[in-house]
Amino acid sequence: MNNPFMPHEAEVIARHEETADLFSIQLRLTDPVIQSQYRFAPGQFNMLYLPGMGEVPVSIVSDPDDIHIIDHTIRKVGSVTNNLGRLQVGDRLGLRGPYGRGWPVVEAEGTDLVIVTGGLGCAPSVSLIDYVLRCQARYGHVHIIQGVKHSNDFIWHARYDLWRQYPNVEVWLTADAGDALWPWHIGPVTQFFDQLDIDPQRTSVMMCGPEGMMKAVVQDMRQRAVPDKRIWFSMERNVQCAVGSCGRCQLGAKFVCKDGPVFNYDELAPYWGHKGA
Amino acid sequence: MNRQRFLPRERFQSLIDQLKAAGYDVVGPQVRDHAIVFDALTKVEQLPIGITDEQAPGRYRLEKSESRRCFDWATGAQAIKPMTFVARETLWQSERLPGGGISFHDTLTETRPVAIIGVRACDLAALSIHDHHFMRGAHPDPQYSQRRQSLFLIAVHCMRSAATCFCTATGDGPQARSGYDLVLSELDTGFILEAHTGRGLDIVLQMETEAVTAEQTEQADAGILRAARQQHRTLPAGPLQEKLVSAVEHPHWQTLNDRCLSCGNCTAVCPTCFCQTHVDEISLDGQQASHVRQWESCFNPDHSHIHGIVIRSERSHRYRQWLTHKFGTWEEQFGRSGCVGCGRCITWCPVGIDVTGELAVLCKRNEP
Numbered sequence: 073m074n075n076p077f078m079p080h081e082a083e084v085i086a087r088h089e090e091t092a093d094l095f096s097i098q099l100r101l102t103d104p105v106i107q108s109q110y111r112f113a114p115g116q117f118n119m120l121y122l123p124g125m126g127e128v129p130v131s132i133v134s135d136p137d138d139i140h141i142i143d144h145t146i147r148k149v150g151s152v153t154n155n156l157g158r159l160q161v162g163d164r165l166g167l168r169g170p171y172g173r174g175w176p177v178v179e180a181e182g183t184d185l186v187i188v189t190g191g192l193g194c195a196p197s198v199s200l201i202d203y204v205l206r207c208q209a210r211y212g213h214v215h216i217i218q219g220v221k222h223s224n225d226f227i228w229h230a231r232y233d234l235w236r237q238y239p240n241v242e243v244w245l246t247a248d249a250g251d252a253l254w255p256w257h258i259g260p261v262t263q264f265f266d267q268l269d270i271d272p273q274r275t276s277v278m279m280c281g282p283e284g285m286m287k288a289v290v291q292d293m294r295q296r297a298v299p300d301k302r303i304w305f306s307m308e309r310n311v312q313c314a315v316g317s318c319g320r321c322q323l324g325a326k327f328v329c330k331d332g333p334v335f336n337y338d339e340l341a342p343y344w345g346h347k348g349a
Numbered sequence: 350m351n352r353q354r355f356l357p358r359e360r361f362q363s364l365i366d367q368l369k370a371a372g373y374d375v376v377g378p379q380v381r382d383h384a385i386v387f388d389a390l391t392k393v394e395q396l397p398i399g400i401t402d403e404q405a406p407g408r409y410r411l412e413k414s415e416s417r418r419c420f421d422w423a424t425g426a427q428a429i430k431p432m433t434f435v436a437r438e439t440l441w442q443s444e445r446l447p448g449g450g451i452s453f454h455d456t457l458t459e460t461r462p463v464a465i466i467g468v469r470a471c472d473l474a475a476l477s478i479h480d481h482h483f484m485r486g487a488h489p490d491p492q493y494s495q496r497r498q499s500l501f502l503i504a505v506h507c508m509r510s511a512a513t514c515f516c517t518a519t520g521d522g523p524q525a526r527s528g529y530d531l532v533l534s535e536l537d538t539g540f541i542l543e544a545h546t547g548r549g550l551d552i553v554l555q556m557e558t559e560a561v562t563a564e565q566t567e568q569a570d571a572g573i574l575r576a577a578r579q580q581h582r583t584l585p586a587g588p589l590q591e592k593l594v595s596a597v598e599h600p601h602w603q604t605l606n607d608r609c610l611s612c613g614n615c616t617a618v619c620p621t622c623f624c625q626t627h628v629d630e631i632s633l634d635g636q637q638a639s640h641v642r643q644w645e646s647c648f649n650p651d652h653s654h655i656h657g658i659v660i661r662s663e664r665s666h667r668y669r670q671w672l673t674h675k676f677g678t679w680e681e682q683f684g685r686s687g688c689v690g691c692g693r694c695i696t697w698c699p700v701g702i703d704v705t706g707e708l709a710v711l712c713k714r715n716e717p
């Protein structure tokens with residue numbers, strides 16, 4: 073019987089320092105057969121393993137059509153992520169995945185998209201945006217809204233400049249606080265919604281970031297009559313096994329690792345907004 | 350042949366012997382440190398003969414009973430859960446190779462076939478839930494599956510309930526209905542044996558048994574009925590998911606913040622709890638690591654930790670998670686309640702919190 077908990081060996085192909093506590097690494101499974109069979113969808117995640125340290129769940133940010141590499145952007149917050157940040161090109165680690173249900177890229181076809189991300193380097197949204205822009209004909213208008221705490225936290229300027237150049241794509245940037253040189257907005261992400269010209273019957277909302285921000289967006293979008301089934305978010309809970317066994321990621325009746333991490337509001341409504349749920 | 354045969358008490362040892370002869374390691378209940386536990390069994394005399402248990406919220410005592418029966422007690426602290434979902438086990442190992450690479454190894458070793466004597470109806474119901482959880486998903490668990498497949502189960506119908514038992518309310522007992530190879534009905538003079546699988550029948554056929562009399566059957570039925578009638582705890586009318594989820598802000602949870610110690614005893618004794626922590630343990634030379642899984646409790650704040658935050662930071666959140674999951678959201682996940690009515694969480698709670706009492710309060714407001 074196949075051991076669902078056991079990683080495969082992967083190699084660091086490239087690494088990039090984004091900010092002092094955020095880095096990106098490019099990985100490849102060392103067994104060429106396994107790498108060539110590896111397929112993922114935007115919004116899915118991998119478990120990354122360091123010997124003696126443990127495993128952590130991280131979203132996959134690369135292009136789902138590129139079958140040669142797997143990209144991750146990771147924030148150093150604790151023991152495993154800090155040590156992942158020390159890896160150099162050529163170093164080995166463990167990887168298993170992909171896991172979970174990603175973004176509803178098929179269900180959302182034919183609708184306008186409002187993609188809201190909060191916090192720096194919100195990884196789950198990057199592969200979504202890249203995917204959507206590559207298959208743009210399938211979607212209507214695309215609004216990309218990014219909120220950060222402080223203007224200094226904003227990364228990936230080049231990426232946003234590139235996205236801005238697509239027809240039918242609008243990029244909205246805001247910071248809770250900014251310095252004098254911040255050319256964009258100050259305030260919450262919801263401030264833009266009046267200007268988006270939302271047609272609730274043909275709009276899909278997808279978001280990731282702090283739960284507080286997501287709650288504000290959900291509330292606002294529901295007031296605008298966007299259907300609950302078309303408001304989507306990526307959730308984060310403690311994940312040990314990633315295959316629905318360890319019980320740690322439960323959110324009501326859902327297992328974030330296999331039923332999510334992407335859910336629509338309708339699925340989580342009974343649990344949404346209750347402290348400690 | 351009639352599937353039921355009678356085994357006189359003097360010949361009970363022949364069941365153990367026959368199982369051994371068929372290649373099984375035999376495990377059965379026995380008294381250790383004032384409690385009944387399952388352990389290796391070679392002689393009938395090791396069984397808790399003439400012992401009964403007195404259970405109440407926060408209380409468990411073994412006492413002498415008037416009979417010579419071996420199964421005249423209700424439940425020990427642990428069911429058979431530790432034999433399939435092991436409290437601590439290695440899932441795989443990694444090794445650093447000289448060139449900088451890492452190799453990964455399975456740690457699965459052969460398990461010997463094990464026959465367990467004395468499995469209760471509630472324990473069988475819990476096992477069936479764990480079978481669903483560990484074996485029927487998209488990623489079957491190799492460790493669990495291997496242990497599970499090596500089991501030969503000899504159930505025993507309960508003829509006596511503890512005061513904490515409520516399996517009649519969950520519909521799981523006191524009669525063992527499915528999921529075993531053999532089942533015993535214990536009478537004063539001996540045992541009615543009933544085979545439910547071909548291999549169970551093979552064991553019975555090897556033994557010197559007698560025809561079952563109508564009177565013996567009546568005694569067995571009466572015993573099961575007696576056990577059922579001894580139970581007085583009840584549950585609110587189900588399904589409970591909707592009732593509990595909508596009671597999420599019920600003020601009663603706050604009282605649990607004050608009463609519950611968050612010790613996790615209830616989750617440790619519950620035969621259906623399955624939460625886990627996976628940790629990596631490195632060898633002294635740093636070259637090898639074992640990826641170990643151990644039981645975890647939703648009462649441990651770390652259970653819901655994500656960097657910088659504990660989602661269920663209050664004891665009331667954790668109690669709510671335990672009760673809402675076990676009796677409510679379990680229904681959506683498994684198609685039934687996560688409770689099999691064994692009463693262990695009531696007995697082993699150091700402050701005597703009784704899930705049936707809490708549910709009565711929490712579901713009352715929502716009762717039609």
Ligand SMILES: Cc1cc2nc3c(=O)[nH]c(=O)nc-3n(C[C@H](O)[C@H](O)[C@H](O)COP(=O)(O)OP(=O)(O)OC[C@H]3O[C@@H](n4cnc5c(N)ncnc54)[C@H](O)[C@@H]3O)c2cc1C
Nearest residue numbers: 128129130131146147150151152153195309310311655656
């Ligand atoms: C589906 C999913 C996708 C994620 N994607 C990304 C991403 O793309 N980039 C990124 O930087 N971070 C991501 N995270 C968060 C990341 O998993 C945590 O930052 C990481 O687990 C912290 O581990 P640590 O050992 O460094 O921290 P510590 O605080 O030392 O954590 C100790 C242990 O707690 C557990 N843990 C802590 N935080 C989390 C968490 N948020 N989720 C699950 N387990 C946790 C892990 O087992 C971890 O090893 C994601 C989380 C989830 C659930």
Ligand code: SF4
Nearest residue numbers: 619688689691692694
């Ligand atoms: S919740 Fe309590 S009574 Fe129900 S199965 Fe678990 S330990 Fe037994």
Ligand code: SF4
Nearest residue numbers: 609610612613615698
């Ligand atoms: S309910 Fe009782 S056994 Fe369970 S954690 Fe609270 S105090 Fe411990």
